[in-house]
Amino acid sequence: MDRRTFLRYGCSCGLGLACAGTGFAATTTESGWQVPGRFTRPEISSDEGGLWALMDRQEKRMRRSPFAIRDAALREYVQGIACRLAGEHCPDIRVYLVHTAMFNASMAPNGMMEVWSGLLLRVENEAQLAAVLGHEIGHYLERHSLERLRDVKSRSAVAQVLGLFGGVGAVGQLALLAGMVGYSRDQERAADAIGSQLMSNAGYDAREAAKIWSNLLLELKARPEDDPAKSSPLFAGHPAPEERMETLARLGALAPGGSVGEQALREHVRPYRLEWLIDDVKRAQYEESLALFGRMLAHDARQADVLFARGEARRLRAKDEDLDAAIADYTLAAGIGGEPPETHRGLGMILRNRKMWTEARASFRRYLEVAPRAPDAEMVKSYIEEMGT
Amino acid sequence: MSKWMGLFLAVLLAGCASVEKVDSGARAVGARLIFELDGAWNQVNLPGDGTAKVWTMEGLPIDRLLVYSGVKDGDEIAANPPGGNAGPARKSLRFRKGMQSDELVSLFETMLTRDGSIFKLERLAPSSFGGSRGFRFEYSLIRKSDSARLSGLGYGTVDRGELFAMLYVAPRLTFFPRHRQRVERMASSARLKAG
Secondary structure, rough: OHHHHHHOOOOOOOOHHHHHHOOOOOOOOOOOOOOOOOOOOOOOOOHHHHHHHHHHHHHHHHHOOOOOOOHHHHHHHHHHHHHHHHHHHHHOOOOEEEEEOOOOOEEEOEEEEEEHHHHHOOOOOHHHHHHHHHHHHHHOOOOOHHHHHHHHHHOOOOOHHHHHOOOHHHHHHHHHHHHHOOOOHHHHHHHHHHHHHHHHHOOOOOOOHHHHHHHHHHHHHOOOOHHHHHHHHHOOOHHHHHHHHHHHHHHHHHHHOEEEEEHHHHHHHHHHHHHHHHHHHHHHHHHHHHHHHHHHHHHOOOOOHHHHHHHHHHHHHHOHHHHHHHHHHHHHHHHHOOOOOOOHHHHHHHHHHOOOOOHHHHHHHHHHHHHHOOHHHHHHHHHHOOOOO | OOOHHHHHHHHHOOOOOOEEOOOOOOEEEOOOEEEOOOOOOOEOOOOOOOOOOEEEOOOOOOEEEEEEEEOOOOOOOOOOOOOOOOOOOOOOOOOOOOOOHHHHHHHHHHOOOOOOOOOEEEEEEEEEEOOOEEEEEEEEEEOOOOOEEEEEEEEEEEEOOOEOOOEEEOOOOHHHHHHHHHHHHHHHHEEEEEO
């Protein structure tokens, strides 16, 4: 497992006890859980210092990474949510948005937070995004990654050999091992509870947290062949999804009310949504994509971009009645307006396969009208020529 | 030494992979596809590469040629994406004989991006391959594992319900320009036997 995968499983650090006497007061929440004061950078010679140094190097790479989404307005929006949740820890948290089609967020002990585009596509409102960020901040505030590292170190005979080399190298190896182990279920439960508390403190409706997991579970259960609790890294190391949803629902019910922020999220992700929908289709996990798109359309049936994406997923899966359903999706998208140009290409491809030449030519011509410089324009022209006039 | 070169060597030394030289001259891949090679390649046999033959000139961490020959309806397209990290287990990607050129390119795109890499189609146009009507495409890839920027070139055709294709990818600077013409000549030389 490389460093990136280590981060993918989340990484956090808290230094509550060590901050005693630094002048930063801990904050007591309504539930009695104390938010630790701000952390100070640990000594480089310590295991924690080594972990921070490792994450600092990872953060340097992230700043240069072509996978980073460099939209300042979107980044500031998500950073703003993280800051509201983190309170006085806000200055220590840096949010990076990453172009990756899967649902994930993670936080490193040095304050670096990654939020993947697959997550931004899936959350229905700002409160749900806050739930995930709050969970990761919970790991950070409780220093769960350092606990994990020390646990691996204490159990591992290898640590005794690595200890001979000292410093960051040895910590790096142990960090990788710790990443493979993942957070414990108790740590995950704690992060859920803290996240819920942080949401309420920041004025969000904490009842939204449970919905994220129920939505994700629906997506994964759409796969006919396996048990998401066993196959998905989102669930494999966590408490059972049903337990998690019940716990989050119970926690949310303790402090009902608060903002949901659907419009704000929608406005900020709007410029990217089509790209992320297409990314999801390209994963070729069509059952999951169809569950996601179905959920989005149940909320608002007149979203031409989502109808197009569902049409694409159906066309590419091409099972049973998929192609008829895809035609319906493409046609509806075109009827609503604002449809992506590829809507007409997708329709044309199905009609061409069915030897409906006149209709296929019309669709392809429409595609070329609205996207004359498409990278496959020559190919589509050849389809038109093959089908005659 | 880059970590991928190290990994490649480790896999080789562990006996999980084997390398054979593919000499110049007429070379058959499968029962029906023949190339006229104007230089040697190395064929690498890796576990999990499935349907494709995997060739390289500079070593797999740097460049990679995937050759598909006689892939039948329902067969899996299963090669690890450049960099070798296929990520968690993924649904099989299968060729269907009714696939059109756009859909075949989309299939290859999905295969190449299973590890989170980013693919961008630069051009897709009709082209002959193996003497059969097919397609040619150019693409760019940002490899997830190390953020390397790669350029790619592919050819394909479906003949008698079977897929024949080749995809070449290498770093955008130096290696892709260095080998591009040779790959194009190889594609031009391809012919399909009646079978």
